[in-house]
Amino acid sequence: MKTHNSVSRLELANITKQYPGCLANDNISLTLMPGEIHALLGENGAGKSTLVKTIYGVVAPDKGDIIWDGREVSIKSPSIARDLGIGMVFQHFSLFETLTVSQNIELCLSKAQLNNIGDLADRIKKLSAEYGLNVDPSRYIHSLSIGERQRVEIMRCLVQSVKLLILDEPTSVLTPQEVSGLFDVLRTLSKEGCSILFISHKLHEVTEICHKATILRGGKVVDTCIPNEETPATIAKMMVGELAEQEAGYIKREGTNVIFSVTNLSLPSKHPFGTALKDINLTLKAGEILGIAGVAGNGQDELMAIISGEDARNVKQAISLNNLDIGHLHAGERRKLGMAYVPEERLGRGAVPDMSLTENTLLTHSDGFVKNGLVQWQSIKNYTQTLITKYKVKCHGEFSEAKSLSGGNLQKFIMGREIGQNPKVLICAHPTWGVDVGAALAIHQALLELRDQGAAILLISEDIDELFLLADRMAAVCNGHLSPLVKTEHTNIDQIGQWMAGTFINNTSVCAQEQEAKA
Numbered sequence: 001m002k003t004h005n006s007v008s009r010l011e012l013a014n015i016t017k018q019y020p021g022c023l024a025n026d027n028i029s030l031t032l033m034p035g036e037i038h039a040l041l042g043e044n045g046a047g048k049s050t051l052v053k054t055i056y057g058v059v060a061p062d063k064g065d066i067i068w069d070g071r072e073v074s075i076k077s078p079s080i081a082r083d084l085g086i087g088m089v090f091q092h093f094s095l096f097e098t099l100t101v102s103q104n105i106e107l108c109l110s111k112a113q114l115n116n117i118g119d120l121a122d123r124i125k126k127l128s129a130e131y132g133l134n135v136d137p138s139r140y141i142h143s144l145s146i147g148e149r150q151r152v153e154i155m156r157c158l159v160q161s162v163k164l165l166i167l168d169e170p171t172s173v174l175t176p177q178e179v180s181g182l183f184d185v186l187r188t189l190s191k192e193g194c195s196i197l198f199i200s201h202k203l204h205e206v207t208e209i210c211h212k213a214t215i216l217r218g219g220k221v222v223d224t225c226i227p228n229e230e231t232p233a234t235i236a237k238m239m240v241g242e243l244a245e246q247e248a249g250y251i252k253r254e255g256t257n258v259i260f261s262v263t264n265l266s267l268p269s270k271h272p273f274g275t276a277l278k279d280i281n282l283t284l285k286a287g288e289i290l291g292i293a294g295v296a297g298n299g300q301d302e303l304m305a306i307i308s309g310e311d312a313r314n315v316k317q318a319i320s321l322n323n324l325d326i327g328h329l330h331a332g333e334r335r336k337l338g339m340a341y342v343p344e345e346r347l348g349r350g351a352v353p354d355m356s357l358t359e360n361t362l363l364t365h366s367d368g369f370v371k372n373g374l375v376q377w378q379s380i381k382n383y384t385q386t387l388i389t390k391y392k393v394k395c396h397g398e399f400s401e402a403k404s405l406s407g408g409n410l411q412k413f414i415m416g417r418e419i420g421q422n423p424k425v426l427i428c429a430h431p432t433w434g435v436d437v438g439a440a441l442a443i444h445q446a447l448l449e450l451r452d453q454g455a456a457i458l459l460i461s462e463d464i465d466e467l468f469l470l471a472d473r474m475a476a477v478c479n480g481h482l483s484p485l486v487k488t489e490h491t492n493i494d495q496i497g498q499w500m501a502g503t504f505i506n507n508t509s510v511c512a513q514e515q516e517a518k519a
């Protein structure tokens with residue numbers, strides 16, 4: 001057993017991991033000190049998730065050493081990692097939907113840890129208050145939004161008093177207020193001596209909170225830096241090898257005719273802790289992007305589910321496309337009429353993990369690729385290849401299983417697949433979740449191109465900056481209510497922030513009519 005005099009919390013030496021046809025990690029070395037917040041940066045597919053999964057015992061490296069608190073260790077499973085004091089919050093959460101928050105957290109604790117903690121629900125409530133996480137131990141996971149689930153994952157690590165917390169893109173689905181809350185938590189943990197390894201594509205956040213950064217490209221360490229001595233542009237250059245194009249602002253458009261509308265839609269929640277939709281009215285015009293802001297869990301999931309038909313309850317007259325009631329049609333029939341969707345959850349809802357990219361393309365394009373009852377496999381393979389090329393999806397080929405793609409690459413594929421249907425109406429949640437700066441730019445431009453061809457786009461996002469960048473009109477949801485719809489140039493972050501907090505609710509209908517008339 002090797003021992004070291006260094007006081008480092010974690011040292012990785014020459015970590016190498018080969019997947020079939022892909023060297024995901026190539027001799028990676030890095031050191032992390034106690035209390036250090038360290039960013040791991042790189043384009044989609046650079047090898048970040050593979051490296052952190054190695055530290056957490058999910059992926060077995062082919063080569064290399066891991067030294068923990070000065071001692072060489074072999075981390076063969078997440079339970080060994082947790083025993084060492086390593087906690088991880090994944091990009092795709094690993095919570096059981098039919099269990100409560102408490103039950104989920106209990107599952108990853110040993111008997112000894114449980115005895116130490118005493119009453120787990122009390123401990124969760126205490127930590128929740130201490131760190132401002134707002135996690136209710138009795139809620140079922142299936143009733144929680146993505147943002148809330150992430151807080152449960154963080155709580156799961158806090159309960160175990162971690163010494164190293166790994167966060168894989170923790171802020172991608174959080175509102176600005178939630179991000180600053182999370183950063184307060186991270187700074188407190190850092191002061192207490194907990195090290196943090198932080199994967200992010202949001203470079204301004206990295207410059208704000210991280211003490212050090214390691215940059216990966218093609219599985220190798222290509223640079224290291226002290227983020228607060230850099231700018232997002234100089235870090236982006238280290239990542240991609242050239243100066244990334246900056247997105248200064250895009251031309252706003254007036255939509256033409258209303259092609260999609262939701263009218264007086266009130267709907268109780270299917271889940272006891274879900275959000276009921278309350279008298280939702282919205283119109284979507286051809287050739288415009290309507291952005292809906294909101295803190296996770298305020299009805300966005302329910303709205304998306306009822307619009308897409310995933311929630312199969314009959315709301316015939318409440319939803320219409322080109323003056324045709326469609327609220328009673330099933331999801332496939334709505335797609336045939338020209339609707340397309342990018343759901344919030346890419347693995348499981350946006351794509352079937354065990355199916356190849358070709359099969360996943362077929363799932364939402366069945367019309368064009370089935371003739372006389374036969375699937376036209378060659379055509380669909382060719383088409384999938386064009387999507388992979390156009391959206392620069394890093395994978396082995398159209399036969400790759402969806403689950404083998406890095407998060408950002410799968411997101412690019414799903415966006416490309418849906419945009420590629422040339423829909424009349426695209427309903428899209430978090431279009432650039434986990435996508436690197438270069439690919440986010442490409443997705444933004446593809447959405448604007450689709451809009452300019454006359455499609456109507458409903459963009460549901462918690463990323464206010466992205467909404468201001470792309471949306472022609474905006475609104476916010478709060479507790480199942482939709483705010484007035486306003487032109488983006490007639491509003492500002494303060495007003496949208498207040499609407500997200502529900503200040504519009506008492507006089508919604510009057511306001512909405514006024515604002516619609518103005519818009």
Ligand SMILES: Nc1ncnc2c1ncn2[C@@H]1O[C@H](COP(=O)(O)OP(=O)(O)OP(=O)(O)O)[C@@H](O)[C@H]1O
Nearest residue numbers: 019024044045046047048049050404406407408409
């Ligand atoms: N199980 C697997 N089988 C085959 N290839 C894989 C597997 N998991 C990851 N890869 C490949 O390894 C490479 C690195 O993936 P990884 O998920 O580590 O990237 P990443 O930097 O985290 O990307 P992102 O920013 O998109 O999350 C990618 O090319 C990916 O397709």
